[in-house]
Amino acid sequence: MSTDEKALLLEANRINYRLRSTFFYRKLKEYNTLSFPQIIVELLSVEHLYSWDERKEWGIGEDAFSYIITHPELNLLQVFCHPKLLREHPRLLAYYRNIAVLSQKSVSYLAKIDVKKKENDVYNTIPLEPDQAIKLSILFNEHITLIIDSSIQSFTERELYGLLLTSTGAQIDGSWRNAIGEEAEKVVQRLLVNEAKERNVLGAFISRVGTSVEQFNLNKLEEQVSNIHKYRGILLINQTSILFSSEPDISLIAVNGTTVSVIEVKGGADPAGALERYGAAKKSFGEARRLSPDVPTILVASCITPEVHTRISQDTLITSYYNLTELLSENSISYHQFMNEVFSLLGIV
DNA sequence: AAATGTAAAGCCGCGACCTA
DNA sequence: TAGGTCGCGGCTTTACATTT
Numbered sequence: 123m124s125t126d127e128k129a130l131l132l133e134a135n136r137i138n139y140r141l142r143s144t145f146f147y148r149k150l151k152e153y154n155t156l157s158f159p160q161i162i163v164e165l166l167s168v169e170h171l172y173s174w175d176e177r178k179e180w181g182i183g184e185d186a187f188s189y190i191i192t193h194p195e196l197n198l199l200q201v202f203c204h205p206k207l208l209r210e211h212p213r214l215l216a217y218y219r220n221i222a223v224l225s226q227k228s229v230s231y232l233a234k235i236d237v238k239k240k241e242n243d244v245y246n247t248i249p250l251e252p253d254q255a256i257k258l259s260i261l262f263n264e265h266i267t268l269i270i271d272s273s274i275q276s277f278t279e280r281e282l283y284g285l286l287l288t289s290t291g292a293q294i295d296g297s298w299r300n301a302i303g304e305e306a307e308k309v310v311q312r313l314l315v316n317e318a319k320e321r322n323v324l325g326a327f328i329s330r331v332g333t334s335v336e337q338f339n340l341n342k343l344e345e346q347v348s349n350i351h352k353y354r355g356i357l358l359i360n361q362t363s364i365l366f367s368s369e370p371d372i373s374l375i376a377v378n379g380t381t382v383s384v385i386e387v388k389g390g391a392d393p394a395g396a397l398e399r400y401g402a403a404k405k406s407f408g409e410a411r412r413l414s415p416d417v418p419t420i421l422v423a424s425c426i427t428p429e430v431h432t433r434i435s436q437d438t439l440i441t442s443y444y445n446l447t448e449l450l451s452e453n454s455i456s457y458h459q460f461m462n463e464v465f466s467l468l469g470i471v
Numbered sequence: 472a473a474a475t476g477t478a479a480a481g482c483c484g485c486g487a488c489c490t491a
Numbered sequence: 492t493a494g495g496t497c498g499c500g501g502c503t504t505t506a507c508a509t510t511t
Contacts (some may be wrong), residue, residue, distance in 0.1 A: 154507085225500060295485070296500030304502090330479035371511090389483080397495060402482075456478080 126415065142298055149294040157285060158217040163199050165207070169197060172204050180205060180256070181263035186270035195279045196455070198386045201270075203262040205255040210341045212250045215242040215258065220289035221282060222265035225296075233257045277341050306389025306446060307371045310422055311350050313449070314364055318356060319343060323470050325357040328365075370406050374467050381417055383467045384410040388423040399423060400433065407439050418467065422460070 150156070151165060182202050190201050199207065215237050221431060229237050235254050247270055250258075269285070270277045299447040309459040318324040319338075327346055335357065336346070346353070355365035362382075365373045370376035386406050388399040400423075407419040418441040421434070434443050448456045465471075 213483080226502095227500065230478090234478090292499095292500060296483095298503080299484040299500070301483085302485090307483095383510055402484090406482090 126316055138302070141470060145301065146291070146294050149297060150290065153216065153290060153293070155216075155220075155290045158214070158286065161211075161214070162197075162217065165211075166197055169199055171200065172207060174198060174202075174204070175261075176299070177202070179260075181260035181267065182204045183263075183267035183271060187265040189270060189275060189277065192375055193277075196277075196282065199236065200279075201266060201282065203259040203266075205252070205259040208255045208259060209250050209252065212240045215250075217286070218258075218262045218266075220286045220293075222262040223269070223285055224261065224265060225289075225292060229258070229261065233261050263313070302389045303387075306352050306424065307366070307387045309389075309450065310385070310387045311366050312347050313431070313457075313461075314464065315343075315347055315350065315356055317465070318358060318364070321465060321470060323358045323360060323465075325359045328355045328357065328363070329353060335379070342424045358468060358470070360469055362470075368411055374464065376468075381410070383418040383420060383441075383464070385420045385422060385464070388421070404439055411439065418442070420444070420460075420463065424448065432445065 145357075152412070160196070174182070174187070178184070184320075187198075187202070190196050190198055201221070203222075208214065208217045208218070219226070219237060219241075226238050228243075229235060231256075235258060237258070240250060275282070315324065321338075324338045326338055329336065329352065336342070352367075354367065355363055357363045361377045363375045365375055367373065372385035373381050374383040376382045384407065386403045388403060403421050403423070407421075410417055410419060417437065421440050421443045422445075423443070424446040434440050444456050444460045448454050449460055451457075
């Protein structure tokens with residue numbers, strides 16, 4: 123790797139990790155994680171209105187139960203999930219799930235229940251069915267019982283909140299991984315739209331909702347480009363179009379509706395993940411080639427290791443490759459190469 | 472038949488670990 | 492040490508089912 127490339131990579135990493143820091147902070151607020159303990163404390167005033175007689179059926183271990191009930195600062199509602207409470211306040215699903223250190227994905231695997239919608243349901247419009255409340259309580263309580271038992275009579279309130287936060291951190295991390303890929307796709311989409319405008323070939327935007335189109339209007343362009351997620355593509359004045367989707371991320375569509383080329387964007391910058399992203403791109407391109415055997419495929423990736431580079435250059439599945447970081451630097455050679463390739467595939471010189 | 476709801480599969484990757 | 496491999500997170504799309 124040249125010193126230039128090293129500097130480029132370093133700068134890209136610096137930007138990415140700065141974004142990651144603020145992303146975590148933003149998500150922590152968005153998930154309302156810190157408000158849960160307060161909500162629980164408020165509920166403690168009605169704790170006597172909840173019976174724990176059936177605790178055995180709810181997955182609560184007897185040792186853990188007696189430990190909590192005799193603990194000076196921990197309360198039952200704080201630690202164990204009560205099915206009635208869960209039905210009354212479905213949003214607290216997120217609290218008990220994280221106390222039990224279960225991911226949304228794990229709950230969907232283990233209890234076959236999609237908790238995401240219910241956790242985000244601020245207005246309590248989605249009811250939680252009785253059997254679901256029981257099922258979830260059992261799962262959560264079994265896990266928190268495991269944790270308390272493993273602590274050997276030393277579990278504290280601070281540790282309880284520690285669990286809440288670490289589990290939430292894992293969730294935010296997963297969300298971040300999505301955001302990386304999404305953002306990289308959008309970056310390339312915006313580049314294409316702007317270039318289309320520069321070349322005076324931008325005809326209209328295709329809206330994601332319904333079938334509406336928005337005629338190209340210079341005054342609205344800036345807003346449209348910053349809200350690129352609202353659009354599923356653009357129409358060009360030579361009656362071709364560029365479509366944004368997933369798998370492939372971007373498709374170039376000919377006058378007759380056939381796909382002239384597919385573009386896959388990989389935003390991840392971690393060298394350790396280079397081969398994996400290469401594999402993912404191959405998978406996407408494989409599908410495109412299956413549908414039309416000779417279609418040119420273009421890979422845009424942030425980080426390619428030497429090993430992956432040699433594989434790409436020998437791989438007929440990938441027609442051409444561009445470095446995303448290079449593409450983004452002002453007036454770079456690869457930017458022009460990329461744009462020339464894309465627009466000539468669309469019949470624009 | 473159209474609209475809406477739900478489950479499954481696929482996509483977005485990272486960090487830890489391990490090896491050449 | 493670089494980077495290949497593994498396992499895991501969330502989110503979106505797709506396929507299928509159900510309701511209107």
